[in-house]
Amino acid sequence: MDMQWFLDRDAFAGLLGIRLLEAGPGYAKTAMDLTDQLKNGAGIAHGGAVFTLADLAFAVAANSHGKLSLAVAASISYVKAGKGKTLFAEAREVSLGGKMGTYAITITNDAGEAVAAFQGTVYRKDMPYTRETA
Amino acid sequence: MDMQWFLDRDAFAGLLGIRLLEAGPGYAKTAMDLTDQLKNGAGIAHGGAVFTLADLAFAVAANSHGKLSLAVAASISYVKAGKGKTLFAEAREVSLGGKMGTYAITITNDAGEAVAAFQGTVYRKDMPYTRETA
Amino acid sequence: MDMQWFLDRDAFAGLLGIRLLEAGPGYAKTAMDLTDQLKNGAGIAHGGAVFTLADLAFAVAANSHGKLSLAVAASISYVKAGKGKTLFAEAREVSLGGKMGTYAITITNDAGEAVAAFQGTVYRKDMPYTRETA
């Protein structure tokens, strides 16, 4: 499923170098190379960068159904310092209703170890949102 | 209270142009000009950028006590599209224990309207963290 | 503002002995006596009981505007073991939009110390919800 247009429109994703690896109905996987500018004062992946990587997987998965979906709440648990060459985020749909959708996103490192866990909810507007209408 | 050194060491804060306006024991206020590269495909402040602005206020407030404090969990509710020239985040300490600290952060726009609400918890390591030791 | 009818209809609040102390537009304060049946295996207030006390303050505050408001997401940070005779929860409105509302709730003990911090978001249905319509 081609959701690359969604990333192309997202300037902040571009600033962080976030890439879309895969997308499907209610599903998305993103990646981000851990460059120095994405680090905090302790020299590890910044919590905000890790959040954003997950947020993009969340947004692509939620908007994959062609209806404009806006995040209303998200929570993240940081379980391991983000290190290595690349971080990955994989979003899967927990539930999809008419007005709301909920997604669970797992963030991992090169070794496949969990770095963070993210949970988010969107509000689905009655407005089409596709490559053609965006 | 001078916590500017904390921001200076944070490369990702620099990338986003986040500034520290004020800091005190358990308190911090940050600001971020809403440039185009901080926006999402809908042309408003990216959820990840809003989160990061709040995260920095959170981090400065938590580390203001001179002990290395690492975020373990955070949650954010988005209440209004982030627009205008500048966004602000103000962190206050809800509770400070020996091992854990909890903070509430409010994100507002130029007009003083709430854009998001953020709540975060840190784990406080037995390790000094100051301008001198960082 | 009289929101006692809201508590009266809530069987689970009755089971826990949760009382409404005060209510106003976007505001509520609840109390719960810390009986033995509300404790966990460590002999302190159960996390689920503390959550429920806050949830009731949240629900009353959100429904105070006369429109049916359903929780879509909530997060809680536990900052101190819940002990003593009574716990209190105070909800204030962070933001109120047409479809969503966000609330911050602080849970305290007899000594006024913070026990937990709670943040919640409701979806506001286009359905009146008052003493008369409930």
Next chain:
Amino acid sequence: MDMQWFLDRDAFAGLLGIRLLEAGPGYAKTAMDLTDQLKNGAGIAHGGAVFTLADLAFAVAANSHGKLSLAVAASISYVKAGKGKTLFAEAREVSLGGKMGTYAITITNDAGEAVAAFQGTVYRKDMPYTRETA
């Protein structure tokens, strides 16, 4: 793995009628019959009861390693009204470190549909916690 002693010590779990169906290292499954006293004013499962059901699965999974583990933060997304005869919560370990552990809990109804998603983090004390030491 026998963790029934954990439930037996938990008075609040008893008040709600929460049962432990299964437990293993970092894993637990709980159940709760949806009696009238667990409902809210709308006649559906109370958000606080759903939270508590998940919290127990979370607590058993986290304490299964024999070390006292206390919840520091939790977040829940409600995705469907809780109805039917019984609700279930299944906790799996996202990550286990020396001091912290993170768990994802899914709450479902009789039909296996998701009712809520819960994410929680514990602080692991340097204190044994088993049937013998509790």
